[in-house]
Amino acid sequence: MATAFGTVFMPEMAITWFDGKNWSPVEMVPSDRLTLHPGAHVLHYSSTCFEGLKAFRHADGSVNIFRMDKNLERMAQSSRLLTLPELDLKIAADMIKQTAARFADEVPAPPGSLYIRPTHIGTEAAVGKAAAPSETSCFYVLVSPVGDYFAGGDQALRLLLEENGMRCAPHMGMIKSGGNYASALQPIMKAKQEVQADQVLFCPNGDVQETGAANFLLIDGNEIITKALDESFLHGVTRDTILTLAKDLGMQVSERQLTVTELLERAAKPGCEAALSGTAAVLTPVGTLIHNGKEYPVGNGGIGQTVVKLRQTLNAIQWGEAEDKHGWLERVN
Template sequence: MAAFGTVFMPKMSLAEYKDQRWDYQQLVNSDSLNLHPGAHVLHYASTCFEGLKAFRHDDGSVHIFRMDKNIARMAQSSRLLALPPIDVTLLRQMIIDVVTAFNDQVPAPPGSMYIRPTHIGTEPAIGKAAHPTNQSLLYVLLSPVGDYFSGGIKPLKLLVEDQGSRCAAHMGMIKSGGNYASALGPILQAREAFAADQVLFCPNGDVQETGAANFILIDGDEIITKDLDSSFLHGVTRDSILTLARDRGMTVSERPLSVEELIERAQKPQTEAALSGTAAVLTPVGSLVYQGRTINVGNGQGGPITEQLRNALNAIQWGQAEDTHGWLTRID
C-alpha cells in the first residue's frame, strides 16, 4: 500500500487572489502549479494549510468532519501570516465541490479521504522580505488514505526537550510549513540518538506539543493538557477529544504542565499519555526519554481510556454513534 498522503485525486479546486479579489477557477489538474521562481512563498514562506477528513458511512453517504472549525483556523493562519484574507464561504464551497466530485472515491472505514486546503503567496517579488504578498493561490487537494494503524497500534517513544521550542513562540498557533520544518532537525536527531518517534517540546520546562501533534496526559479520570496560547497549535482533534472526555464526566484540566509534574505522574500505574491529530486521531505514548533515562508511561503499553476516546471519536466520524455536537457535514 502507498505511504499515507502520497496518492492524490487527479483534480483539485483552485482559486486565485489578485487585484484584491478572489477568482474561483473550479476544478483543475492536481499534478502541477504554475509559479514564478520569485514567488513570495518560495522565498519568505508565506504558506499555511489544513488537514481534515471525509468519511463514508454504512448507508453510502459521505460526511466531512469539523470542516467549519478547520476553515476558521485556516483563516486565522492566513491572517497571522499576512496572507490575503480568505473568503471562508468560498473555501467551504471549494472543499464541498472537490469532495463531491470524488464522492465515489472516499474509502470505507477505517479509511477516509484526507483533505488538504493550502494557501500560498504567489506575488513575484523578492524584495518583499518585510512586506506581505498581494497575490496568492488557494487550493484543495484530496488524498484517499487507509488505516493509519494498519500494522497495529504501537505506543510511541518521545524525547522530552525541556529547552528548545518547536517554533517561534508567536508562530505556534499558525499551521504553517515553516513550523514543521523547524522541528524536523530535532526530530531526526532524537530518532538517531534515542530511537524516539517524536520530540515533546517543553521550552523552559513547559510541556507544549510534539513536532506534529498535541500532547495529552491522562491520570485516572483527569485529562491534563496545556491551556491554549499563541505558542502551540490549537488542534481540532484535541478539541474534539476534550469535548468527548467532558461528555464522559472526566475532569479536563487545560493548564500549564511542567516537565517535573509530567515525569512524576507518568510513573503512576494508571497514567496514560497520547498524541492527538487528524491522521492518527489519538495515539498512545508508551515511554518518555528525559535526561538520558527512559521512563515508561503507566504500563508502557498505552491504556483503556486512550482507546475508548479514540473509538468514541471514530464512531462519530464513521456514523456509528450519534453526532450530538454537529461535527459532520453531509456531502450529497
C-alpha cells in the first residue's frame, strides 16, 4: 500500500528560536520531536503559520526549489498579520536551501518531489495572553519526499457550492494558518458524507471564493476566470503561476468577482472547464458542481484539455524540461 502524501519525513529539520530579541543559531535537529511548554501560545491561541513548496530533481542530477521567494514573502505577511515576531527572510531562505541540499539524494525523480514545509509558531508560555501576541517563537523547516499526487488516477472532482458558510473569518483569509484549515473541516466532512463531494467551494452570499485547501479557476474557452485578490482568501502561489503561464499561452486572464449564478451558467457550456490550484495537486480538474441538491456537470464532466495543458506546462518548467523564463527555480546542490 502506498504511503499517504506528506506522511514520510526526512530524519532531520532546520530550526531556530526567537527569544524576544534575537534568533538563535540555526541547528539541524531530529525531526520527530519538538519540545514546547504546554502553555505555549500556539497551543492555546493558534499563533501559527506555514508554507508549502517543492524542490525537484532535474535530469542533470541538480535539485531545484520552485518559487521560494514568493512563498517566503507570503509567510512574512502571514507572520505580520498574526503578530508573530518578524522573520529574517535571508535566514529562512538559507534554512530551506540547507535542508533541501542536505537531503538532495532523497529527492525523487519526477513526477515526485521534495515537499518543503516551513513553519512559524508562537512559543511564549503565557495562557493569559489571549488578547496579546507571543513575544517568542520558533521557525523550523520540515521536508517530505512525495510521489505523484495523482498516483491513484487523475479524476475530475465533485464540488459542493456552499453559499451560507465561509472557509474562515474574512480578515484571516490571506493568512496561511492552521486555524483556517481546521474551520473548513466540518463542512467538508459533511459534504463528503451527504453528497459524496470531494471538496466544498465556499461562495458566501453567492461570491465564488476558494475551497478548503485550494484556489478555484474557471476556464471558458480562451478565458480563465478567478476571484480578484483581497484579504478574504489565500493568495495562492500556484494560482499566480498558472495565471502567468495562461498569459504566456495567449489566454485572457480575468481576475474579478464570479457569482454562483454566472458560474453555473458558464459551466453548462460545451468545452467549459474548472480546476483547483495548489502546491500538492498543482492543477486538479473539477467535473461536477453540486448546488441546492442538484448536480451540474462542468463541460462534459470530465478532464479538460486546457487544464491538462496548463499543468503539463508548469510541470515541464518544474522538472527542468522547459525553459524557466520567469526565474522561478533556484538550484541548491
